[in-house]
Amino acid sequence: MRHRDLAIYDMDKTITRVATWTPFLRHAARERGPMAWWLLPVAGAAVAGYALRLYGRDRLKEMTHRLILGRAVAGDRLADSARAFAQATVAGGLLAGARERIEKDRGEGRMLVMATASYRFYAQEIAELLGFDAVIATESARCDAGNVLSRIDGENCYGAAKLRAIEAWTTAQGIVRSDVAVRFYSDHVSDAPVFEWADEAFAVNAHPPLRTLAKRRGWPVLDWRG
DSSP states (O other): OOOOOEEEEOOTTTTBSSOSHHHHHHHHHHHHOHHHHHTHHHHHHHHHHHHTTSSOHHHHHHHHHHHHHOSEEOHHHHHHHHHHHHHHHHHHSBOHHHHHHHHHHHHTTOEEEEEEEEEHHHHHHHHHHTTOSEEEEEEEEEOTTOOEEEEEESOOSOTHHHHHHHHHHHHHTTOOGGGSOEEEEESOGGGHHHHHHSSEEEEESOOHHHHHHHHHHTOOEEOOOO
16 A cells, blocks of 8 residues: 655754744743753853764753753653643744645645654644644653653654654655655755655755755755745
8 A cells, every 4th residue: 555645844943933942941941940940051051062062962952951851850741841832832933834835735645744853742742733644853761650861762863863763764654665755844954864865855944054955956945934
């Protein structure tokens, strides 16, 4: 049986107006109270360390997660926080052009897949509000009690790791790559492996390195920020 064709979307700055991790941390800090709020500058220092290449993106995410959310957070409490954040993001933080293209792909019968480096615990909530069929995202480790830990489970779903995650998902779904047509949308050149893998690649709200690559590869460049 042939599967539905796929429309795969990155999330941060492709569907959303801004990258979502820092806004989520601010949202969580407000919920936790003054002590967590005062830790935000420390999280900013961690970002500076990443900029100096003292550690990678995966370590930065784990560090800021632990600072603001804690080493272990109850799954139910985190889910409530993620749901509230997603509702606010969908209400006022999405790009109109992204909404229109999502509806177009849905109308063409494509399976809508979100593939993002953001953590699943809030990306899933945003995707569900938008009617996505599946989410591929960075996973969080959990302890035996079900608490969410400040440790990535597996790989940070970024760059080549995102393509590996997509391929693992298609395999798990029984989707044969040659049997489906794939559209892919992203704003960032780090997604070059997925762009190359897709049948139709769209550089959306592209930063200069992606614009350069898109011009070289002949990929359409879309701007949903207007």
